[in-house]
Amino acid sequence: MSLPEKRNARILVFSTEKISDPAIDMAGLLKLHYPPTVYTIAVPCSSGIKPRWIIRAYEKGFDGVFIAADGSDCTYGETCTEKTGQIVSRTHQIMKEKKIDPARLRMAAICSVCSEAFVKQIKSFNQYLLQSLSTSS
Amino acid sequence: MNSKIGVYICHCGGNISDYVNVEEVKSAIADEEGVFLAKTTMFACSDATQKEMVEDIKTNELDGLVVASCSPKLHLVTFRAVAERAELNKYNYVHANIREQVSWAHSDDKAGATAKAIQLVKSAIAKVRLAHSLDPIVIPSKKAVAVIGAGVAGMRAAIELADMDCPVTLIEREHFVGGRVSQWDILFTTNQTGKELVTRLYDAIISRENITLLTGAEVVASSGSIGDYTLRVKTTPRYINEMCDPGNLQKAIDACPVEVPDEFNFNITARKAIYHNFPSEYPQYPVIDIKNCTRCGECEKICKSVDFSQEGKLVDIKVGSILMATGFDPYTPSDGEFGYGQFGNVITLPQFKRLVDINDATLKYRGQVIKNIAYIYCVGSRQIEGSESSTGEETRGDGNIASHDISGDNRYCSRYCCTSVIHAAIEASRKFHGLNNYHFTRGIRTYGKQELLYSESLKNGDIYLQSYEDDPPVVYLENGDTMVKINDIMTGRQEVSVKADLVVLVTGMVPRADNSVGSLFKIPKGRDNFFNEIHMKLRPVETVIDGITIAGACQGPKNITESVSSALSAATKSFSYVSKGELELEPIIAVIDGDLCSWCGLCAEACPFDAISMVTKGTKEIAGINNSICKGCGMCLPVCPVNAINLTAYSDRELESMIDALAEQMK
Numbered sequence: 001m002s003l004p005e006k007r008n009a010r011i012l013v014f015s016t017e018k019i020s021d022p023a024i025d026m027a028g029l030l031k032l033h034y035p036p037t038v039y040t041i042a043v044p045c046s047s048g049i050k051p052r053w054i055i056r057a058y059e060k061g062f063d064g065v066f067i068a069a070d071g072s073d074c075t076y077g078e079t080c081t082e083k084t085g086q087i088v089s090r091t092h093q094i095m096k097e098k099k100i101d102p103a104r105l106r107m108a109a110i111c112s113v114c115s116e117a118f119v120k121q122i123k124s125f126n127q128y129l130l131q132s133l134s135t136s137s
Numbered sequence: 138m139n140s141k142i143g144v145y146i147c148h149c150g151g152n153i154s155d156y157v158n159v160e161e162v163k164s165a166i167a168d169e170e171g172v173f174l175a176k177t178t179m180f181a182c183s184d185a186t187q188k189e190m191v192e193d194i195k196t197n198e199l200d201g202l203v204v205a206s207c208s209p210k211l212h213l214v215t216f217r218a219v220a221e222r223a224e225l226n227k228y229n230y231v232h233a234n235i236r237e238q239v240s241w242a243h244s245d246d247k248a249g250a251t252a253k254a255i256q257l258v259k260s261a262i263a264k265v266r267l268a269h270s271l272d273p274i275v276i277p278s279k280k281a282v283a284v285i286g287a288g289v290a291g292m293r294a295a296i297e298l299a300d301m302d303c304p305v306t307l308i309e310r311e312h313f314v315g316g317r318v319s320q321w322d323i324l325f326t327t328n329q330t331g332k333e334l335v336t337r338l339y340d341a342i343i344s345r346e347n348i349t350l351l352t353g354a355e356v357v358a359s360s361g362s363i364g365d366y367t368l369r370v371k372t373t374p375r376y377i378n379e380m381c382d383p384g385n386l387q388k389a390i391d392a393c394p395v396e397v398p399d400e401f402n403f404n405i406t407a408r409k410a411i412y413h414n415f416p417s418e419y420p421q422y423p424v425i426d427i428k429n430c431t432r433c434g435e436c437e438k439i440c441k442s443v444d445f446s447q448e449g450k451l452v453d454i455k456v457g458s459i460l461m462a463t464g465f466d467p468y469t470p471s472d473g474e475f476g477y478g479q480f481g482n483v484i485t486l487p488q489f490k491r492l493v494d495i496n497d498a499t500l501k502y503r504g505q506v507i508k509n510i511a512y513i514y515c516v517g518s519r520q521i522e523g524s525e526s527s528t529g530e531e532t533r534g535d536g537n538i539a540s541h542d543i544s545g546d547n548r549y550c551s552r553y554c555c556t557s558v559i560h561a562a563i564e565a566s567r568k569f570h571g572l573n574n575y576h577f578t579r580g581i582r583t584y585g586k587q588e589l590l591y592s593e594s595l596k597n598g599d600i601y602l603q604s605y606e607d608d609p610p611v612v613y614l615e616n617g618d619t620m621v622k623i624n625d626i627m628t629g630r631q632e633v634s635v636k637a638d639l640v641v642l643v644t645g646m647v648p649r650a651d652n653s654v655g656s657l658f659k660i661p662k663g664r665d666n667f668f669n670e671i672h673m674k675l676r677p678v679e680t681v682i683d684g685i686t687i688a689g690a691c692q693g694p695k696n697i698t699e700s701v702s703s704a705l706s707a708a709t710k711s712f713s714y715v716s717k718g719e720l721e722l723e724p725i726i727a728v729i730d731g732d733l734c735s736w737c738g739l740c741a742e743a744c745p746f747d748a749i750s751m752v753t754k755g756t757k758e759i760a761g762i763n764n765s766i767c768k769g770c771g772m773c774l775p776v777c778p779v780n781a782i783n784l785t786a787y788s789d790r791e792l793e794s795m796i797d798a799l800a801e802q803m804k
Contacts (some may be wrong), residue, residue: 007250010803011404012796015299019659020379022681025208026661026669039256039799040238043787044725052780053792060796062338073659075362076770077745087775112659112681 008035009063011122011127014049015042015089018075020110020118027115034122035088038066046107047083048093051091054105055098064104064129068118087118101132139229139266141173143193144258147181147206150238158251159603160203165255171266173197174760181206182675187219194223200786201265205233205258210800211672226270228724228786233261255607256799271785273721274764278364280706280715283308285356285654288316289697290689290704291462292338297708298460299345303715306454307342308368311416312353312375313425314339316464317690320401320487322494325560325590330783332415336696337421351452352420358655363684364720368454374447376425377411383441386423389436390445397429402495403467403488405426405502411436411443446682454694455714458684460707463654465690468551468644474542475513475642476612480526480619483612483640485516488560500569502639508571511621511637512558513610514578518645520545521606543609549665551694556587558643559594566597574599575635577610577623603627623777654760664743667693678707684700686710725760725769725785733781734759740782749773 015021020066021042041060043049045070054065067084084107092102106125110118147163159177165766167175174193178186181204193199202225204216204634209232224336235254243250280303284295287309295307315335322330352562358369377386408414413423418556425443426428427434437443463640467487470477481503484492492502500507510773520543521717555578556576563572576596578601583591595601602625604610610623622634648666649655655668660680663669671679678686689700714720727740727749736758741749746768752761760773760782771784783789 010800012799018681018683022210022661025210025234025237025681028239028241031241031244032663033245034242036239036246036253039253039260040234041260041792041795041799043771043792044784045772046769048784048787050775050780050789050792052789053796056793056796057391057800060800062800064664076768076772077147079745081774083743083772083775113661126608 001025007130008037009126009133010061011035011038011064011066011125012057012062012107012136013040013066013068013122014046014053015040015068015110016070017042017044018122019070020046020114022066022112023114024068025120026113027119030115032115032119034119035060035126037125038122045080047073047074047076047080047087049084049086051094054091055094058098058100058104063133064106064125066122066125067107068104068110069107071111073109073111087089088091097124103132109137117136138171140171141197141199141715142171142201142203142262143183143190143199143550143560144172144175144262145190145205145438146175147204148177148179148260149207149240150180152234153206153240154749156244156247156250157235157254159254162235162254164256166262169259169262171201172262173199178793182212182215187215190216190219191223193486193647194220194225196535199223199225200229200507201268202230203233203258203261204230205261208234208238211675217761222685227612228271229265229268231261231265231268233257238656248700256801259801260795260798262709264791267788267791268786269796271724274724274726276364276722278715278720279305279366279455280718281306281460281716282460282536282711283356283368283454283456283673284460284462285368286310286316286462286689287350287352288464289318289334289461290340290464290700291316291460292342293664294460294462294688294700294704294708294711295348296338296345296431297705298557298712299347299713301348301716303712305545306456307348307350308354308356308370309350309352310355313418314342314352315351317417319414319418321490323564324498324584324697324801325556328565332418335467336419344400344478346550353424356657359657361668363714366456366459366461366684368456368459370452370454372450372452374426374449375422376443376445376447377422377446378442382440385440386442389440392435392472394433394435395429395431397426401435402491405484405488405491406495458686459658460711461655461658461660461691462651462689462704462707463652463691465694466564466644466649466665468547468647470516475516475610476619476640477642480612480640481668482619482638483642484560485642485644486512487612487644488552489565489641490557490561490669491562491638493568494760497554498567499773500565504639507611507638509567509573509636510562510565510641511575511635511639512562512641512643513576513612513621514558514643515550516577516642517545517647517794518547518549518551518554519579519606522549538644540741543606545667547645547647549694550582552582553694554643554645554695556590556696558641559583559599560588562599563590563594563597574603575637577621578603579606579609581629598624599626602633602691646690649691655691658682658683660687663693665693667691672680678703678710684711684714698781715744723769723786725773725787726764726767726786727769727773728783729762729780730759730783731759733779734777735779736760737778739776743772743776745770745772
């Protein structure tokens with residue numbers, strides 16, 4: 001008898017090469033498990049993510065997008081947090097216009113050693129998305 | 138568009154292929170558009186595979202390369218070098234991380250891990266199809282290194298850097314140099330004392346003009362990045378002028394009415410509020426412990442060098458690289474752990490070593506002459522997850538049973554303690570006649586030449602008893618005597634009891650309790666909570682924070698030889714970041730589409746580096762990027778109302794092709 005397939009939400013993570021991606025690497029090193037349907041694309045800085053990339057992810061079938069932001073650790077400047085927040089706000093607006101639940105986009109500052117925080121955030125987001133998707137279907 | 142792409146999928150021994158079906162990944166991507174060849178390999182980073190890749194690229198005139206293996210933090214540089222050796226521009230290579238972010242993260246779900254690996258490799262292929270050749274950007278790198286921590290590792294690293302003609306700032310939080318080694322007496326194998334070793338290193342440091350030593354100094358803030366770090370260092374005063382009369386100073390110390398536990402002797406003795414740890418300690422000026430000083434003025438009456446007007450300072454230091462050598466703390470047993478804090482004659486190994494050093498003719502502790510010594514090994518190291526068999530306290534009639542709980546988070550072996558305690562026992566027996574040493578071990582790990590010490594100890598008549606972790610020794614009182622008993626596995630678990638005048642808990646190394654400087658730089662820590670290198674074997678002194686290296690016991694338990702080896706390695710690595718006075722950076726910069734842009738200024742407002750200004754293109758005003766200033770952060774990208782800005786290697790086409798590839802099977 002085969003076991004039923006484990007259901008997980010499909011999440012695209014935008015990480016940052018110097019700050020949050022090392023934390024995600026370390027989550028693997030520490031064998032901190034999270035759903036394998038979580039895919040990461042690393043960019044230089046979270047304040048350089050275009051809303052159109054996020055919208056593209058939903059259009060192509062991702063259930064959620066998670067921005068693992070630099071936060072106050074950003075090597076490019078103190079305004080990173082504020083600017084990443086503005087990107088999220090603008091994207092939320094576009095999502096509303098496109099009738100996409102804005103809660104399907106989440107952002108959290110993930111520092112280079114925040115592996116446990118990352119896994120916690122992702123698991124929580126996965127749970128939310130699964131509940132949300134089951135309610136809407 | 139690249140159309141002859143080579144794809145290599147790594148087993149990483151079994152690190153990847155134990156959880157990811159790499160052959161299935163190869164089959165799944167072999168027919169992707171542009172893929173010319175696809176191979177699996179046991180170790181993509183091996184010399185043989187690297188040569189094979191070079192050969193494949195040259196023979197087949199490949200125009201793109203994908204390697205799916207460990208984190209790019211580890212091998213991006215390796216495979217870029219492979220591309221360059223094959224005369225392929227290194228920016229036509231894309232890395233897929235299928236170890237840290239797939240096989241290790243999803244070792245609980247092999248099918249899920251394989252499916253994810255397939256999509257990640259396809260995503261990398263999609264990106265490399267659109268990649269094109271780029272030239273690196275060159276930035277200046279300040280030829281100076283900050284070494285944090287003036288223990289043996291930090292001092293040796295500073296000397297090495299200075300001898301490579303590199304200015305060094307050596308920053309020590311304490312007022313004296315030498316770290317833990319200055320607390321140790323005779324060392325194995327050289328038979329010199331820790332103080333002699335520190336003195337030799339200190340002499341070497343003060344003889345080099347390009348080393349600036351700051352004691353009582355702590356890094357409180359940091360800004361910048363590799364090549365251009367600015368450290369804000371806070372110095373605390375000694376309250377003693379440098380020109381001082383040694384005789385009067387000693388009188389001032391004697392006159393001080395304050396006595397506090399002496400941390401240098403691990404609190405088994407007391408010291409004054411004005412103090413130095415030992416007469417030849419460097420720098421040779423005492424310090425006033427201002428936190429405990431009552432300002433009674435007794436020392437000022439005797440010694441004119443006392444100067445309470447001194448104030449702390451903040452100093453900014455500019456360096457290109459930072460070398461961390463912040464050392465370790467000895468493990469402190471919890472109350473009641475093998476009788477520690479519960480029975481008066483239970484001490485730790487560091488305390489015992491100081492006791493041997495400071496006693497002269499007879500070994501005494503708290504006035505009692507010591508003859509029988511029981512050493513309990515692996516206290517605070519090789520701990521196991523809590524279980525009934527390894528924890529708790531035995532119930533006995535007298536109620537005086539010490540906890541023998543060996544559960545905890547320190548799963549690692551501290552490596553140095555077996556050698557250190559056996560050496561201490563030999564030295565104690567040499568100094569004080571008639572000692573009986575009983576070693577309660579969990580197996581002896583005197584690796585390499587240190588085995589000679591174990592052999593000498595056995596010849597001396599030391600008794601070795603051994604137990605497993607599920608049945609550790611027990612410390613208890615019997616008729617007023619401290620007893621240690623063990624079910625000795627060397628004699629078929631026969632119960633053996635020893636009356637001990639002194640119980641020495643052989644404690645291991647733990648990370649510094651105050652590791653705030655590591656948190657300041659956000660240096661990752663491993664499962665053992667020591668600072669983590671990028672790779673134990675391949676990049677053993679580098680951290681993921683560019684330009685910051687680690688050396689000595691801040692990275693994990695090490696003996697002096699191992700600490701110095703890592704210090705030399707870290708010094709060489711840090712020097713490589715600053716030696717040329719310039720560094721090659723990624724040519725990732727913003728690019729303006731002149732046809733779409735009609736200057737609005739929002740991108741210039743968003744740029745934190747003032748790299749964008751208005752330029753004229755024909756009759757049109759558009760944004761212009763100063764390539765030498767642009768850092769490639771991308772902050773200008775999302776603010777453009779007409780989407781006229783892209784980042785090299787992160788263009789809309791590249792990112793969206795990656796997203797499409799990842800989402801391929803979702804709809």
